[in-house]
Amino acid sequence: MTEDMNNIEVKNFSEGDRVSGTVTKIEEKQVLVDIEGSKLDGIIPISELSSLHIEKASDAVQEGEELDLIVTKVEEELLVLSKRKVDAETAWETLEQRFQNNEIFDAEVNEIVKGGLVVDLGVRGFVPASMIEDHYVEDFSDYQGKTLAFKIVELDKEKNRLILSHRIVVEEGKALEKKEILERLKQGEILDGTVQRLTDFGAFVDIGGVDGLVHISQLSHEHIEKPSDVVKEGDQVKVKVLSVDRDNERISLSIKETLPGPWESIGEKAPKGSILEGTVKRLVSFGAFVEVLPGVEGLVHISQISHKHIGTPHEVLQEGQTVKVKVLDANETDQRLSLSMKELEDQEYQHKDYDLPEESKGFQLSDMIGDKLKDFRK
Structure with a gap:
């Protein structure tokens, strides 16, 4: 190879340049790479390997892997590189499209932190505790490594801020399911349900993804003072659909009408x-x-x-x-x-045993007035 050709192939890199490199050695806190078109060694500090916190470099890359990198610093015999920044630039483009399109996407939960969950999407995405489910969650440990569906609720590239929500996906799914159930429900049909909660005026019963109200007057044929007199939370019951108000998403149910009537037989x-x-x-x-x-x-x-x-x-x-x-x-x-x-x-x-004289008990009426009858005939 001539000196001219060698000069053409060897490039001088500046901070911010995009380069390709192959992992040649993995150490605990850094990775060495061979940079295409450069005689200088390349090094990626562990902090520049991922948007997430990692304990050792081998958690993020492996030997022989080809990486897209950005030069963050040029030293005399060394290029300091970042994989994290390349991933972030690519990720922000995808994330901005998802945010604009209100898109639902799946991602794995990578970390459990105080106050929520962390998801690696090329940038660090945070799921606040209030955005995890549509109910209170006390222990987040079961979410480690779990894949969930998310929506982006806040995105700010300049502040490197990405807030995700799984709760919104859950709520929208339930709303769609409820709408579909309301459409197919028919007045008069008998369904199986589960008592969800009790109030002073009745019981709410889950009939497969949507709750309907059994008014206290529809709980029993008998008069009752409170719903807990006849049902409790968790009870499996049969209910009859009395009415469906699709506009206001209200369902009226009856347990009473599925029970034998008091006048039956x-x-x-x-x-x-x-x-x-x-x-x-x-x-x-x-x-x-x-x-x-x-x-x-x-x-x-x-x-x-x-x-x-x-x-x-x-x-x-x-x-x-x-x-x-x-x-x-x-x-x-x-x-x-x-x-x-x-x-x-x-x-x-x-x-009744009337107090008649002992000798009179058991006498027939004709015996008692016999003498009078004789006198009458005379």
């Missing part, structure tokens, strides 16, 4: 002629409504309350009073139950 639960104990729930001018089974009220008509003549049921009954009644008729179709208190008085009268 009433003829078996309260057969004609049976005697039941119940509670007077309401008094009206024409009688008293008595609850004999949960959710089942029957009417004791004023004429069936007592043998005594009464003007209103209030004369002998009061709300909340416990009474015994006899079933006169049970109609499941019309949800009607006819009851009587008077007929129990009849039975009581027939079985």
Whole structure:
């Protein structure tokens, strides 16, 4: 090779020049490289190998690897180089496009630090704790090495600032899923669900990615004071879709309508002629409504309350009073139950042991008035 040719091939490099180099030796805190077109040795300090903190140089490169580098300093017999700056320049271009396009991309979590996560995207990306999930996360250790979907929420190349969010991706995914579920939900269909949380006015039930409200009036056929009387968080339940408000993203559900009604098989639960104990729930001018089974009220008509003549049921009954009644008729179709208190008085009268003289007990009526009948015939 002539001296002229050698002069052409050997280049003089200045700070900021882009060069190609091959890793020839890896030391603990630096890497030696052979620079194409230069007789000078090239060296990459460990701090210039990656945007992340690394303990040893071998974590970032390996011998024989070809690298794109930037000259950061020119010494007499040495070029100080940076791999990190080349990676960053390339990365910023890609990141700016992703930011402008509001793009979702996957990346591996490289570090767990105080207050969040660190992701290497050619530049150091930070995920604040509040941007990790749509719920509170106490321990970040499970995220080490995990690949997550991210969006860029803040990008400032001049300040070398890159803020990422996984929470936004999660929230947008749930919003899309909710919209799709709302579109396909049909009024009247029966679904399986999980009770998520309880409030004073009802229970929110997850029906596969979206919550619907079971109002307290739709939790049970019986009157209840609070939702926790019949359900608890985590319960698996069946619900019926009452209505879907797609504009306001609200779903009304019912547990009550998936359960057997209190009037179902009433003829078996309260057969004609049976005697039941119940509670007077309401008094009206024409009688008293008595609850004999949960959710089942029957009417004791004023004429069936007592043998005594009464003007209103209030004369002998009061709300909340416990009474015994006899079933006169049970109609499941019309949800009607006819009851009587008077007929129990009849039975009581027939079985009562009146204080008659011992010799009179067991006599027939005709025996007792026989003499009178004889006198009448004379």
